[in-house]
Amino acid sequence: xxxxxxxxxxxxxxxxxxxxxxxxxxxxxxxxxxxxxxxxxxxxxxxxxxxxxxxxxxxxxxxxxxxxxxxxxxxxxxxxxxxxxxxxxxxxxxxxxxxxxxxxxxxxxxxxxxxxxxxxxxxxxxxxxxxxxxxxxxxxxxxxxxxxxxxxxxxxxxxxxxxxxxxxxxxxxxxxxxxxxxxxxxxxxxxxxxxxxxxxxxxxxxxxxxxxxxxxxxxxxxxxxxxxxxxxxxxxxxxxxxxxxxxxxxxxxxxxxxxxxxxxxxxxxxxxxxxxxxxxxxxxxxxxxxxxxxxxxxxxxxxxxxxxxxxxxxxxxxxxxxxxxx
Ligand code: BTN
Numbered sequence: 134x135x136x137x138x139x140x141x142x143x144x145x146x147x148x149x150x151x152x153x154x155x156x157x158x159x160x161x162x163x164x165x166x167x168x169x170x171x172x173x174x175x176x177x178x179x180x181x182x183x184x185x186x187x188x189x190x191x192x193x194x195x196x197x198x199x200x201x202x203x204x205x206x207x208x209x210x211x212x213x214x215x216x217x218x219x220x221x222x223x224x225x226x227x228x229x230x231x232x233x234x235x236x237x238x239x240x241x242x243x244x245x246x247x248x249x250x251x252x253x254x255x256x257x258x259x260x261x262x263x264x265x266x267x268x269x270x271x272x273x274x275x276x277x278x279x280x281x282x283x284x285x286x287x288x289x290x291x292x293x294x295x296x297x298x299x300x301x302x303x304x305x306x307x308x309x310x311x312x313x314x315x316x317x318x319x320x321x322x323x324x325x326x327x328x329x330x331x332x333x334x335x336x337x338x339x340x341x342x343x344x345x346x347x348x349x350x351x352x353x354x355x356x357x358x359x360x361x362x363x364x365x366x367x368x369x370x371x372x373x374x375x376x377x378x379x380x381x382x383x384x385x386x387x388x389x390x391x392x393x394x395x396x397x398x399x400x401x402x403x404x405x406x407x408x409x410x411x412x413x414x415x416x417x418x419x420x421x422x423x424x425x426x427x428x429x430x431x432x433x434x435x436x437x438x439x440x441x442x443x444x445x446x447x448x449x450x451x452x453x454x455x456x457x458x459x
Contacts, residue, residue: 135162136170137201143181143191144205152188194371196345197264198244202371211240212270212378212385218244222267224252224259226323226339229269233327233335239273242378251341254323255450260352264345264361266370270381272336275389278326281336282431282446283388283396285310285324288338290399291380292320299376300364305405308424308433309446312342313405317358319343340377344370393429401426406453411435414450424451 138160143151153164160167171181171189178195194202200218207213215238222228222245229243245267251259261267272284289310296302296312304314312320320342327335343351343359345367351357361367384396401407406424413420413435422437432443433451 135160135166136174139167139170140174140179140191140201143189147191150182150184150187150190155188194369196367196369196371198246198266198370198374202369203244203374206371206375207378208375209240209378209382211238212382213240213242213375215241216244217241219246221245221247221249223250224248224339225267225269226252226325226337229271229337229339230325230327233271233337237271239271240382241271242374243269243271244374252323252339253321253341259321259323259341260350260355261341262346262350264350264367265359266340266342266344266373266377268341268374268377269337269339270378272338272385273334274336274385276334279430280388280393281324281326282309283393284336284338284385285322285446286400286427286431287384287388287396288322288324288340288381290396290403291377291384292322292340292342293403294380294399295373295376296360298380299373300360300368302360302363304403306400306403307405308427308451309431314358314363317348317356319358319360319363338381342373344368344373397427397429397431406451410454412452412454413444414452415444420444421454 139156142156153167156167157164175181178197180193182190182192198218200216225243225245232241247263248261248267251261253259289306292312293304293306296304304312304319307313310322311318323339325337327337343357345361346359348357348359348362409424411424420437422435425434425436428434428443432445435442
């Protein structure tokens, strides 16, 4: 792609101007075509200084998602190495499922700048305005069906690790995998098995993170927050996506090596409500007890009047008794 070649050339000379003539010769395109591509890149958010005498210089890359920028900052081996990035999708999970059925490789990552009908857990809709990180990864790991729920736990730990690493911000995990800050939801994860797990071993891991927009863009009933709201500035979505994919890739590899206990402990370190009196909503039923932790299978362990009970993520929700988290 000519546009990527121009960027490559400019990025290779960060301190210098690259003349239009040089670009034209190296890429075999006319000066007029270069001018059009530079204009299109500026419209995408690249800051490119142009001087009639000296040529062009790349000053800044956009904070919004961009395939070229994302590929440059990726440090993974498989996750995100094949990317499908669209301006708008109905849902990145839906697109990732279609691509998985068509043979999409392990690590294929689908991103959209905006989702028209994002999907949440428990058949809910997920509001996905521009500025968020809406991303689904196709995973074909060497794991059994029983380990599928562990991958969603892995994704929640990957997100909190990336956020702490990049912005020195500590956020919590509300079982099973809501990312929360001060009782407000910052991110959610939707894991979906494709076809017969045992036959094709494919999982779609959808991650939705409220990033560069004020929380007024979301319905107030959601009790949601955004990174912009917490940090007070916008962040580079490409760097955030790359960091999450790096942490997730490492966790998937650990799980393949059966190192679940390590992941369980990292998850517990960030869990909200641990040791507290909580309520579990199971359709019409409410079970009350003390949140003791998660089992080796990733199920929530609750100490109730009738002894210890375990709940798997499928249809249940965790609520605080005091209303400090939703
Ligand atoms: C939840 O309800 O907490 C899970 C929300 C998951 C939302 C993400 S956004 C990217 C991916 N595509 C979707 O349609 N859903 C997930």
